[in-house]
Every structure is written in structure tokens, then in C-alpha cells.
């Protein structure tokens with residue numbers, strides 16, 4: 419399953435961040451996922467549930483998926499349009515000289531760590547990525 423491989427990659431990235439910043443747990447990770455990316459959000463959540471049980475660092479980590487709409491740009495008329503609705507053919511001029519400019523993303527957008535018990539440290543670790 420493709421999504422499982424993706425989850426392992428995310429877990430590896432988070433482990434690395436945790437090591438660099440000396441974190442013992444992560445409360446939430448936000449993934450930016452393009453609308454026409456090959457990753458299926460529902461499968462991703464299922465795989466995440468499976469993987470987090472096996473990774474001490476991630477036991478508490480909620481996965482949040484933020485979808486990025488797909489946009490295609492037409493090379494002939496210079497206008498952009500919704501990829502999912504019209505696919506490769508420009509609805510403005512009928513050209514198929516078009517390319518995807520947004521919507522294929524898969525990236526870790528944000529990581530949140532539990533509130534430190536010691537208040538002196540404040541929000542220091544809230545935005546790591």
C-alpha cells in the first residue's frame with residue numbers, strides 16, 4: 419500500500435525533528451495534501467493509526483490533513499482553472515497546452531508539541547517546519 423510508505427516517511431521525518439529539538443512527544447502533525455496527489459486521505463489516516471501505535475514518539479500524535487485544491491494553468495490563454503473539473507483541456511480556450519501548477523503536494527506543514535509543564539519555555543517549539 420502506497421500510503422503506508424508515505425506514513426513511514428513522515429514518521430522518519432518527525433523522528434529526525436524530535437531528535438534535533440529534543441522532543442519526547444508530538445501532539446499533532448499537519449500534512450498539506452494536494453487534491454490530485456496519489457495519496458488517499460482516508461487510507462493515510464488508517465495507516466497513521468497503525469504506525470503511531472508502533473512508534474513511541476508518535477503514540478499521542480494526531481494526523482491532520484489540509485487539502486490543497488488543484489489548479490491548472492493554460493499556456494495559450496494564460497488563465498488558470500480547476501483541474502478536477504476540466505482535467506487537461508482549458509475551459510477558456512480549448513487548448514490542451516496546460517500544466518498543473520498546484521495540487522500535487524505532499525508535505526509536512528506544521529508540528530505541534532504538548533504544552534510544556536514548565537511555563538518558562540512558552541511557544542518556542544510550536545512551529546518547527
Ligand SMILES: [Zn+2]
Pocket residue numbers: 492493494495496497508509510511512513
Ligand atoms: Zn486556455
